[in-house]
Amino acid sequence: MSYQVLARKWRPQTFAEVVGQGATAETLKNAISQNRIAHAYLFAGARGVGKTTTARILAKALNCRQGPTVNPCNDCASCREVTSGQSIDVLEIDAASNRGIDEIRELRESVKYRAARDRYKVFIIDEVHMLTTEAFNALLKTLEEPPAHVVFILATTELHKVPGTILSRCQHFNFRAISYREIFERLALIASEEQVRIEERALSAIARASEGSLRDGESLLDQAISLCGQEVKEEQVRDLLGVVPQQLLEEVADAVIDRDSKRVLALVDQVLTSGRNPQQLVRELMGHFRNLLMVKIAGKDPQLVAVPAEDLDRLQTVSAQLSEEDVTRFFQILVATDGELRGSSYPRLHLELGLVRMVQAKRLAALEELLAAFSGDTLPGNPEPPATAGPSRSAPSPPSAIFQDSSPPSPAAATTCLDGILEAVSNESPMVASMLGHAWDATVSGDSLRVRFATGRRGSCELLQAPENLEVIARASAELEGRPLKVTLLVEEDQAPPQAPTPAKVPPPAEVIPPEDQIERQESKRILEDKRVQSFLEVFQVQEKPEVRKLK
Ligand SMILES: Nc1ncnc2c1ncn2[C@@H]1O[C@H](COP(=O)(O)OP(=O)(O)O)[C@@H](O)[C@H]1O
Ligand SMILES: [Mg+2]
Ligand SMILES: [Zn+2]
CATH class of the missing domain: 3.40.50.300 (P-loop containing nucleotide triphosphate hydrolases)
Structure with missing residues (x-):
């Protein structure tokens, strides 16, 4: 035959x-x-x-x-x-x-x-x-x-x-994309029926490389079998797929987390001399940080995290050293680097710059922690303490956040409907539901659905922006409302969950509102006099008079 x-x-x-x-x-x-x-x-x-x-x-x-x-x-x-x-x-x-x-x-x-x-x-x-x-x-x-x-x-x-x-x-x-776990299990079944012994890590690498397509997974398994015969080993599969060994990926990520640029560059050299290209390394690092983020958000759920079960503990230990914001920053840098690499004449240079930027991003995060040491007091002249959403975190937003535009409270006509949407979403995708669970509020008004996240949940919000995730939310909300809704996800700078407005917050109608620039000058002064800002200026020995600017 x-x-x-x-x-x-x-x-x-x-x-x-x-x-x-x-x-x-x-x-x-x-x-x-x-x-x-x-x-x-x-x-x-x-x-x-x-x-x-x-x-x-x-x-x-x-x-x-x-x-x-x-x-x-x-x-x-x-x-x-x-x-x-x-x-x-x-x-x-x-x-x-x-x-x-x-x-x-x-x-x-x-x-x-x-x-x-x-x-x-x-x-x-x-x-x-x-x-x-x-x-x-x-x-x-x-x-x-x-x-x-x-x-x-x-x-x-x-x-x-x-x-x-x-x-x-x-x-x-x-028709949904097939999950990593489903592909893994189907291929394991096929391999065993075909009397092929395949290492778990090798199968895991194939399942990941299939990116949701079972046919791709089966074709890759075909290739692995014709290369290796009835004994398929991880190393050969990684060579076949051209993927960077898991251990090397982890070492690069660890070096970034330890802020060790020198080690990062040495590892890059190792990856490139082993015949992988810069783009592959960047893509796989994205996958690795995605897994770290998943473990951080959803815990060690083997359905959601695309690694062999035996690697989950190690991922969790590493992810504990990172905040969601760290990982989001890393993603942004990797995405930018991926873009720069396309058509670049100096791919290695872009790769190295990108990774060094990640090391610096981690330093920046450390700086924020340092700043956190200065926080804790309310701003002078501020009638109320600034509201923070969610559990308190180590890294506060920089003082300039007070100046950031915050959107007006949702109109009374809008409905809060997070629970209903969560339920509908969880039927289709537990992963999307677990990320969406981090939102603090969802409102429908007109033909749009707005879902809001606190700054500490930026990671969840950005992951949900992926078109396939947005589509899940759109379908669930359309089902719930009986009409299509435009879905918008946003991160709101340190806003408290909406509360019924207290009379004190509503200015009496007769109050005279000072002109715009007058407010700005007042706020500017208030910020410069703020204790945290003052100690920041002192620690970093800022000589010139700083300028206060409004972030858009
Ligand atoms: N959901 C699935 N369950 C089991 N096998 C599948 C599935 N999807 C694809 N396959 C495998 O991939 C092959 C191609 O699938 P096919 O149905 O032609 O995909 P397409 O969605 O592109 O039409 C199938 O012959 C089967 O081996
Ligand atoms: Mg087809
Ligand atoms: Zn028949």
Whole structure:
């Protein structure tokens, strides 16, 4: 028998075997068992997450000789032909190579004829977003008046390119990226069934490199097996993937945390001479700091942190030395460095500069701790102590924060709805929910949802800004409110959670408001006279008269 690649050999043939798409599979199974089949489905999601696989299982479920059934037999002629891609009633069309009007016209013609043998004629149109405008219009006509025996399953990796007119005719399913843990477990199962022994760290490196695509994971495992045979070792896999050894990554991170620039540079040399490139190191450091942040936020949850279970304790020890702000700063520097490296003629220089900047960022954080020693008193002339959100932290915001614009309190009409959203989000992604749990407030007003975080939670807020996380929140809030909402996440400089306004805070209507610049001058004076600022100036021996500026 000829060799079959793992991705094909291990294509799930039943709903139960599909990994990580539970909600979608359940809904489809219910539709089948209740005989409520839609005329058109749209499967959206990244590549290699099970869209085509699920489309084929659905087609079999509809056409199986013993069906329609949620458990197609995989044995009758109808099922077998779908598996081998030779069914005359289940047609797969790749819209990427059949983009035009002619193909869709042809399709419209063939839609008219009944299935040759099976119950349904099923059209699976892959990468549907690639169709031309005319082809979309033609498809739309078919979707508007579908014959009873036809089912369309459209699949796309780029949902935003599918016209709304098509979307509104389809029942829409989002296919999630497969989590690190799910990929890890599926590959472990496949390896053991294939009689391949693979080190846990090697498997972990593959699962991480797959970035949410199970097909990529299976292809990488294929390559590892053809390189190593039935015994797969971590080192060979790391060479294959071109990834920096975990231990070296940890050493670089440790040197940054210890503020040891010299060691950092020596390690860079070691990484580069071992044949890795600067960009790889930067990307992997991002992954490493992401893991540290995850451990910090969510604890040692093996579902959320992309490392082998045995490494979790060590991560936790390291993460305890960092604040969320430290890690956020590191991220920002790594992202900037990644950008600079692209197309740079001096990649090594950029890499070294970036890492030294990280060492300095950690110094800056130490400076903030020093400043914290001066804090504790209220500002002179300030009627109330400045409000701080959340538990007190070692690093306060610099004094200039008092000057920062704070947004007005939310209008009375807005609703606070954090709990509801948290619940809806946690159904879809516990990780997003755990980060969102760090917000102190969420309000809906008009067509937007505003979620606010205290400064100490900047890390959670920034991680949530990733498009896929925003999308989860948007979906949950849309579900909750019954209409789409625009999601905005913001960090508010040291604001207290909203309270009912006390009468004292509301100025009497008759009060005369001094002109803007007068306020600024007063505040300027107040800041310069502040004890903390004074001792700062003293410690750092500032000679000139400092200028007070408003941060935007
Ligand atoms: N959710 C999944 N569960 C199990 N295997 C999967 C899953 N997604 C992808 N695979 C593996 O990857 C291969 C390609 O998946 P496919 O369904 O074609 O992905 P796509 O989402 O790009 O259509 C499958 O044959 C299977 O081996
Ligand atoms: Mg596909
Ligand atoms: Zn069958």
